[in-house]
Structures are given as structure tokens and as C-alpha cells.
Amino acid sequence: MAHDEFSLIRQWTSRSDGQEKDGLTVGLGDDAAVFSPAPEMEVVACCDAMVETVHFLKETMSPSDIGYKAVTSNVSDVAAMGGYARYALVSIAVAPHWTPEECQGIYDGIYAACEAYNVRVIGGDTVSAPDALHLSVTVLGEVEKGRAIRRSQARPGQVVFVTGHVGSSAAGLHVLLHGDQTTVEPSGRWAKLIEAHQRPRAQVEAGRLLLESGACGALNDVSDGLASELWEIAEASAVSMCVDADKIPVREDVRAYALLSGQDPLKWAFYGGEDYQLVGTLEKSQVEAVRARFAAAGILLTVIGEVEEGKPAQPKLSLRSGDSRTDLPKAGYNHFRQRE
Amino acid sequence: MAHDEFSLIRQWTSRSDGQEKDGLTVGLGDDAAVFSPAPEMEVVACCDAMVETVHFLKETMSPSDIGYKAVTSNVSDVAAMGGYARYALVSIAVAPHWTPEECQGIYDGIYAACEAYNVRVIGGDTVSAPDALHLSVTVLGEVEKGRAIRRSQARPGQVVFVTGHVGSSAAGLHVLLHGDQTTVEPSGRWAKLIEAHQRPRAQVEAGRLLLESGACGALNDVSDGLASELWEIAEASAVSMCVDADKIPVREDVRAYALLSGQDPLKWAFYGGEDYQLVGTLEKSQVEAVRARFAAAGILLTVIGEVEEGKPAQPKLSLRSGDSRTDLPKAGYNHFRQRE
Numbered sequence: 001m002a003h004d005e006f007s008l009i010r011q012w013t014s015r016s017d018g019q020e021k022d023g024l025t026v027g028l029g030d031d032a033a034v035f036s037p038a039p040e041m042e043v044v045a046c047c048d049a050m051v052e053t054v055h056f057l058k059e060t061m062s063p064s065d066i067g068y069k070a071v072t073s074n075v076s077d078v079a080a081m082g083g084y085a086r087y088a089l090v091s092i093a094v095a096p097h098w099t100p101e102e103c104q105g106i107y108d109g110i111y112a113a114c115e116a117y118n119v120r121v122i123g124g125d126t127v128s129a130p131d132a133l134h135l136s137v138t139v140l141g142e143v144e145k146g147r148a149i150r151r152s153q154a155r156p157g158q159v160v161f162v163t164g165h166v167g168s169s170a171a172g173l174h175v176l177l178h179g180d181q182t183t184v185e186p187s188g189r190w191a192k193l194i195e196a197h198q199r200p201r202a203q204v205e206a207g208r209l210l211l212e213s214g215a216c217g218a219l220n221d222v223s224d225g226l227a228s229e230l231w232e233i234a235e236a237s238a239v240s241m242c243v244d245a246d247k248i249p250v251r252e253d254v255r256a257y258a259l260l261s262g263q264d265p266l267k268w269a270f271y272g273g274e275d276y277q278l279v280g281t282l283e284k285s286q287v288e289a290v291r292a293r294f295a296a297a298g299i300l301l302t303v304i305g306e307v308e309e310g311k312p313a314q315p316k317l318s319l320r321s322g323d324s325r326t327d328l329p330k331a332g333y334n335h336f337r338q339r340e
Numbered sequence: 341m342a343h344d345e346f347s348l349i350r351q352w353t354s355r356s357d358g359q360e361k362d363g364l365t366v367g368l369g370d371d372a373a374v375f376s377p378a379p380e381m382e383v384v385a386c387c388d389a390m391v392e393t394v395h396f397l398k399e400t401m402s403p404s405d406i407g408y409k410a411v412t413s414n415v416s417d418v419a420a421m422g423g424y425a426r427y428a429l430v431s432i433a434v435a436p437h438w439t440p441e442e443c444q445g446i447y448d449g450i451y452a453a454c455e456a457y458n459v460r461v462i463g464g465d466t467v468s469a470p471d472a473l474h475l476s477v478t479v480l481g482e483v484e485k486g487r488a489i490r491r492s493q494a495r496p497g498q499v500v501f502v503t504g505h506v507g508s509s510a511a512g513l514h515v516l517l518h519g520d521q522t523t524v525e526p527s528g529r530w531a532k533l534i535e536a537h538q539r540p541r542a543q544v545e546a547g548r549l550l551l552e553s554g555a556c557g558a559l560n561d562v563s564d565g566l567a568s569e570l571w572e573i574a575e576a577s578a579v580s581m582c583v584d585a586d587k588i589p590v591r592e593d594v595r596a597y598a599l600l601s602g603q604d605p606l607k608w609a610f611y612g613g614e615d616y617q618l619v620g621t622l623e624k625s626q627v628e629a630v631r632a633r634f635a636a637a638g639i640l641l642t643v644i645g646e647v648e649e650g651k652p653a654q655p656k657l658s659l660r661s662g663d664s665r666t667d668l669p670k671a672g673y674n675h676f677r678q679r680e
């Protein structure tokens with residue numbers, strides 16, 4: 001990339017220059033950033049990459065949406081530990097077919113997300129790429145010392161819960177890829193689904209409520225679909241889990257769109273991903289108390305199943321539908337289709 | 341990327357599973373890692389991206405070299421703050437023409453570097469890419485609270501120094517791209533230049549000595565060539581600097597190869613980059629004391645010039661050669677050629 005272009009990018013990123021405070025000693029503009037976590041807090045660190053054609057298309061995501069989602073997916077990982085995000089490092093590799101205006105749009109989305117989540121960009125790298133645009137974001141957050149919520153603490157007798165609705169992002173993508181012109185209008189009937197796909201929100205407040213409750217066993221965020229997340233918890237905790245098909249919280253408009261388009265909304269919920277809701281386990285005795293706190297905060301929390309004994313080293317995930325139980329595979333639309 | 345391939349990659353990265361200690365509460369295998377810096381230390385954070393065809397070619401760097409350099413460039417940024425590295429998050433996007441063995445090689449290089457620098461991989465993301473391989477590494481380190489060495493603290497009267505030799509990496513790249521078969525043999529005459537390009541070492545010990553000395557004004561690492569690094573210091577500190585052409589530490593074999601190939605070794609030193617040496621300023625009264633500490637540690641430290649008053653808001657970088665002084669531009673071989 002030519003030097004002038006780098007100067008341009010420095011302009012885009014300079015919005016958080018200066019004004020170091022709240023534990024940040026050195027921000028942008030040096031070899032590295034320097035900060036201290038707040039007293040009694042640990043640092044939470046995670047990293048997610050988004051690649052053009054693999055994770056997004058220009059046709060389905062605006063540049064600003066791409067930037068917003070890249071930050072969201074990382075903030076969501078921090079939320080899934082019960083923490084909150086503080087800082088971001090943004091590594092972007094720009095391919096020639098991206099205009100400066102589009103790149104500006106990506107940064108607009110990044111900074112919009114940073115504002116929404118109270119995150120500050122403290123570093124990164126801007127390079128050129130031969131073909132596809134790559135965006136890799138590292139988010140650093142904080143969590144109370146020794147209190148991060150792990151995947152491995154699901155225990156038999158706990159219930160399985162999920163926040164908000166699932167399957168909406170995958171439904172939105174289906175609208176964008178297969179809907180007709182009128183369908184995808186912002187004011188259209190499926191606007192909320194499209195928004196769920198393009199502008200998902202990380203559930204930081206829900207994660208904090210869960211940590212504060214002290215009742216949460218295991219926790220994951222729904223980046224790869226419910227099945228994958230529940231399997232990760234089952235394997236890390238060496239337990240089995242059973243969830244009820246008719247308890248999975250799917251939006252009414254998702255069900256309506258699925259019906260119209262001949263799709264299975266549960267497939268979107270279990271194998272779609274990018275909903276960035278939190279899924280995990282709760283002490284049964286604490287469910288009502290936690291639900292009350294969530295209700296007071298206006299956040300939906302749904303109990304969808306329970307943790308079971310299961311044979312050691314043979315974790316299992318089952319879907320209950322009426323009287324029948326079927327095994328839910330980790331991934332793969334094909335397996336799921338066989339069940340249908 | 342197919343699920344099986346992800347499992348494979350999980351194998352590669354699983355080498356640092358478990359064994360959390362020394363402030364690391366959660367390592368690989370959860371939504372995010374969790375750690376605390378040592379008492380009295382702050383966190384240092386930086387991020388560098390390397391892209392195939394832009395930053396490296398399969399022809400000039402082995403997979404293991406690529407992984408090693410990606411970690412080195414970040415550890416070097418931490419060293420340029422006077423700190424040391426602790427953790428790494430590795431984001432890799434693998435294109436179809438990279439075999440599993442080559443990817444394994446990249447991780448081998450990453451882990452070899454991590455061992456050399458005492459760094460632990462605590463997170464990352466592995467995705468597929470349509471075309472070029474992308475490797476983005478975030479390194480988190482530590483530095484004593486309030487003591488990070490900034491770019492902005494160069495003051496008139498200080499001397500300008502550099503550690504080790506510069507220009508070697510660019511010379512090595514020239515050998516690899518333009519040398520004949522016998523030239524590039526590992527046992528050949530230019531083997532050290534090739535090694536300087538393929539396996540550069542970050543100067544962590546030098547950075548620590550500089551921080552401990554309390555005599556260091558500004559500090560940068562030589563990732564983009566001396567000219568660019570000195571300009572960054574001059575601009576951040578609002579000073580001018582003058583360096584002497586005949587004091588720049590260039591290896592004898594670099595000079596010999598430059599002579600044979602009709603190149604200017606100073607061009608490599610000023611505009612080559614990737615030497616990962618440290619360049620900065622020192623209090624004049626402390627130079628001998630610092631030099632003695634470096635000598636005791638077996639690290640070369642060379643005074644190459646001095647910081648000058650300069651007009652505010654008009655920083656300048658000059659090269660002195662005999663009685664003549666010429667302005668050194670920030671970047672651009674072309675400008676440099678005009679000087680020759």
C-alpha cells in the first residue's frame with residue numbers, strides 16, 4: 001500500500017488518539033499500547049477474523065455492518081466469560097477492489113460498535129491484500145478476578161438456558177440471499193431479520209447479570225449455532241444435555257418467513273449461528289431469581305432443557321420433540337436434514 | 341473450511357492447552373483467555389498482520405520462518421516499549437494452496453518463537469481464505485507501571501543509537517530474490533544475511549537494559565527501516581535528528597554482498613526494514629554506562645548521531661557524510677536514489 005493511503009488510514013484510526021485515562025497509559029501512535037486492568041479485575045482476551053467471501057459478501061453486508069460485526073463477535077466472546085470489553089486492536093488487510101470510502105465505512109462501523117460497547121481502539125495494523133478483504137479484531141476486556149464463567153462448569157441437575165432469540169441471523173441471511181426486491185426493503189416485513197444478520201448485538205448486560213447471580217454453570221455465545229455451542233459445553237464439562245424443540249426461542253417473523261420459504265427455523269437456530277446470544281447452564285434453584293433480574297433488565301431468558309448425568313467421556317446432545325428424542329450432531333446441515 | 345480441517349488445526353494449537361499458571365487463569369479452549377499482569381506491571385498490547393505476496397513469498401520464506409517472524413515482529417514492538425512479551429493470540433486465514441503440512445510448519449515456527457521469547461499462545465482464530473494466506477498476531481506483554489518508553493521523549497542534546505546491525509534483512513532478501521543457486525546455500529557465504537531475513541530476533545534483552553538504565557529518551561524497533569523509525573521519533577518528539585553515514589552499523593558481509601551486487605548498503609539500512617533492532621535516544625551523560633551494560637550482555641550498541649533543537653513543528657532528519665548534510669526522506673527508494 002502506498003504511503004499516502006497509509007496516511008489516509010491513519011486519519012480513519014486517529015479518532016481515538018490522545019485522551020488516555022481510566023488505566024490506559026499509552027493508546028494509538030506508539031509501538032504498542034499500555035494499560036492496566038481496574039483493581040480486582042483480570043484481563044479477558046480474544047480474537048476473531050472475518051474474511052470476504054468466507055464470512056461476508058459485499059452484497060449482504062455494508063462496509064459499516066462488516067466493521068460493526070467484527071467488533072460485536074469479539075465483545076460477545078468477552079460477554080460469554082461474564083466480562084465486559086475495554087479495548088480493541090484492529091488488523092485490516094485491504095484488497096484493491098475496496099475503495100477508500102468503503103474502508104472508511106468499515107471504520108465507521110468499528111467505531112460505532114466501539115461506542116455502543118464502550119470500547120476504545122488502542123492499536124492494530126493496516127496492510128494491503130491481493131484479493132479478499134480480511135478483518136481481524138482482538139478485544140481486551142475485564143472480569144472480576146477468579147470469576148470468569150467457563151465452559152466446563154455445566155453439572156447434572158442444572159437447566160440449559162439461552163438469552164434472546166436464536167436463528168434470526170441465519171433467517172436474515174436467507175432473506176438477503178433468496179428474498180426478492182420488495183422482501184429486502186429496510187421497511188419491509190423481514191427488516192428485523194435482516195437487522196439481526198447485519199447488526200447483531202453482543203449480550204454484555206446479560207453476561208454481567210449471569211456473573212453477578214453466581215448461579216451460572218457454563219456459558220458460551222452463539223456464534224456458530226446452538227448445536228455447536230451446546231456441544232462445546234457438553235464436551236468441556238463431560239455432561240450430556242437435552243433440549244426441547246418447542247422451547248427454543250424463535251421470533252414469530254422468523255417462523256413466518258421460514259414457512260413462506262419452506263425452511264426449518266430450528267435448523268437456523270441450531271446450525272445458523274451469528275446470533276451472539278448467550279447459552280449456558282444455571283443452578284435449578286436459582287432460575288426464578290435470575291429470571292426476575294433478567295425481566296427487570298428487559299432481557300429475555302428462556303429455559304430450553306437440562307443437563308444430564310451422561311456417561312463419562314461420552315457427552316451427548318439430544319433434542320426432545322413430543323415423546324421422541326433424537327441425537328443432535330455438532331455440525332452439518334446434512335445430518336440435520338436426515339432428522340427432518 | 342471443513343470441520344475435519346478445524347479439528348486438525350485444533351491439534352496444532354493444542355500444544356499450550358492446560359497448565360495455567362503465573363497469572364494465566366484461562367488459556368486456550370474457552371470463549372476468551374483470562375490473565376492478570378504481574379503486580380506493579382502494566383499490559384503492553386500490539387498487533388501485526390502478514391499477508392502472502394505482500395509481506396512474504398513461499399519462495400523466500402519457509403512456513404516455519406513465516407510463523408516465527410509474525411511472532412518476532414510483535415515481540416519486537418513490545419521490546420520497543422521496554423517490556424517483555426507474555427501471551428499471543430494467533431489469527432490465521434488459510435488459502436487452498438496451503439497444505440496441512442505447510443500450515444503445521446507455520447505453527448511450528450510460531451511455537452518455536454514462543455519458546456524463544458517465553459510467550460504462550462492463549463487464543464486466536466483459524467479460518468479459510470479464498471486466495472492469499474493471512475497471519476495476524478496479537479502479542480500481550482508487561483512493562484513496569486508508568487515506565488514504558490515512548491517515541492515522544494527524544495530531547496535535544498541526547499544521542500541517537502541503534503542496537504546490533506541494520507540492513508541485514510534487506511540484504512538477505514536481495515540474496516534470496518537475485519542470488520544464484522550457490523549463493524543461497526545455507527552454508528554459503530551469505531547464509532547470515534538469509535538468516536537475518538528469515539529468522540530475525542526481537543531485542544527483548546536490549547529493551548529491558550534500556551528501561552532499567554533510566555537513560556533512554558525515545559525508542560522504536562526497526563521494522564520499516566531506520567529512516568521511517570527515526571522520522572516517527574522526530575515527529576512524535578518534535579525534534580530534529582542528524583545521523584552519520586559512516587557510523588551506521590552494517591555487517592561486513594552485507595557490505596561485501598552490496599559491492600558484488602552493485603547495491604547501496606545504506607539504502608538497505610535506511611529503507612529496508614525487518615531488522616527488528618532497537619533505535620532511539622539516550623542521555624549523553626549516560627552513554628558510557630549504558631554501553632558498558634550492553635557490552636557485558638554481549639549486545640552491540642552504536643551511537644549514530646544526535647538529537648538537535650530543530651524548529652517546532654518542523655522536525656527534520658539529516659544524514660551527515662563527510663562535510664555534507666542531506667535531508668533523509670521518510671520513505672521511498674526514489675528519493676534516496678536522488679541522493680546517491
